[in-house]
Amino acid sequence: MDSPHARGGVVTETQALRPHAEDAFSAELQALAAVDDRPRPERWRLSPWAVATYLLGDTLSDGTVITPKYVGPRRIVEVAVSTLATDRALLLLGVPGTAKTWVSEHLAAAVSGDSTLLVQGTAGTSEEAIRYGWNYAQLLAHGPHRGALVPSPVMRAMAEGLTARVEELTRIPADVQDTLITVLSEKTLPIPELGEEAQAVRGFNLIATANDRDRGVNELSSALRRRFNTVVLPLPASAEAEVDIVSRRVDQLGRSLDLPPAPDGLDEIRRVVTVFRELREGVTDDGRTKVKSPSGTLSTAEAISVVTGGLSLAAHFGDGMLRAGDVAAGILGAVVRDPAADQVVWQEYLETVVRERDGWQDFYRACREVSA
Structure with missing residues (x-):
């Protein structure tokens, strides 16, 4: 008998080794949405209160138990969530192992219902990973045009009003990091090859994570750091x-x-x-x-x-x-x-x-x- 993978190659939530947060905790997100009667920023799936509740855990009025995703000071989560409701990007800073990636993923899942718009920072991350790339077959056949452009996760988030994530920002070369400056300050992404620009719609924001303990760290420029509201995630207090x-x-x-x-x-x-x-x-x-x-x-x-x-x-x-x-x-x-x-x-x-x-x-x- 063929395995589920052999029949079509589709991996379901139960087959995935590590389901995305919005899949693994879909029941909790749906329960929160059902009881959430507070104002929601445009294109947010939940209100800021409900997003914080999703991360910190609680028992809802209908008896649904929301499990804690982050164990730490409540104010840290509240500041992080409220930052995403403004035009400031969020930088989660801390030593390795302080749940920066975990918090980033769950924030994106609760706010946008999609935590997959991710740029993984490495020493080899290029500008194309943050801006856009090209389908070279289309480019050679028809020249530069919108159909040949391959949007990055950041560009897709801008177009759809979702939350993008950049992991290990300080591992990305400094000149590539600065690609984000125009995105975060002007909320636009120039496309000089087409003489156009991509503008972010309401709801777009970005969460970055960084630490300064690992080797191979590239310090953020002061211009880029000013575009972020920085929240430091501490080690557990006790x-x-x-x-x-x-x-x-x-x-x-x-x-x-x-x-x-x-x-x-x-x-x-x-x-x-x-x-x-x-x-x-x-x-x-x-x-x-x-x-x-x-x-x-x-x-x-x-x-x-x-x-x-x-x-x-x-x-x-x-x-x-x-x-x-x-x-x-x-x-x-x-x-x-x-x-x-x-x-x-x-x-x-x-x-x-x-x-x-x-x-x-x-x-x-x-x-x-x-x-x-």
Whole structure:
């Protein structure tokens, strides 16, 4: 019998490894739209209040539970949403792993119902990725004309009054970044080959994400930075908040990968988060012992990856219960990025902190085994 993929090649929501936010949470978005009686900016699917509710979570008047997409200060979300309701673009800034991409995607899904108008920033991103390209067969056959023009995601968002996204803006070369200046300030995109310009319609806006911790970062020009309202996404304020974030995302990822839920896995999640926070902040939770920090960021996103990998190990090569041995190798890989310097930091942390901590002997032995 043919597989669903063989019959037409259409990937449905249930087949997609990672559905877009507007598909994965379509029921919540529809429920919010049904009860949302507040004013909506033009071409917005929801009001600013409903967009913030979608991100932060709540129980609606009809009993529908809206799950939190972002766990953090409410004011940060409110400022981000209100920015999109103005003519200012939004820049989500933060260290790696602070959910910038996640928040960007869910904002676009709630505002426009489409989070796919995306430019992924890399060192090789060209102006065409932000402006437009050409169908060269059409160009050679008929010369420059509208039919030969291939719009970028930004150009499409301008034409349809939707929200465009630019991920990792600071990884894009500086001269290409500045392509956005006219788009954001004049809300137009010149097409000199045709002697025309594309004008943005009401509803258009842009969300960019950036961090200044990664290598290969290109600083934004002051002219471009002025076109954005910058919102800084902080690391989780407390260990419990970070445990909650990791638990939620691991549960979502585990279900999408058909991994069985691990009973009592919360204890290992809490230990992973504790290790990451202590090494990140350079001091133990009780404030009594200073520790050295490794070269990596040890972000919440990396903690999610470590625990998800541990669940896979437990499911496929263990008894299904998440244990210290399942997360130890993932922690080692996250901490020791520089084999020379970070290995010393990790060994010192193991011997001075983990070894002496009550109830952590199994974790210490597992980490020692993979570190040997």
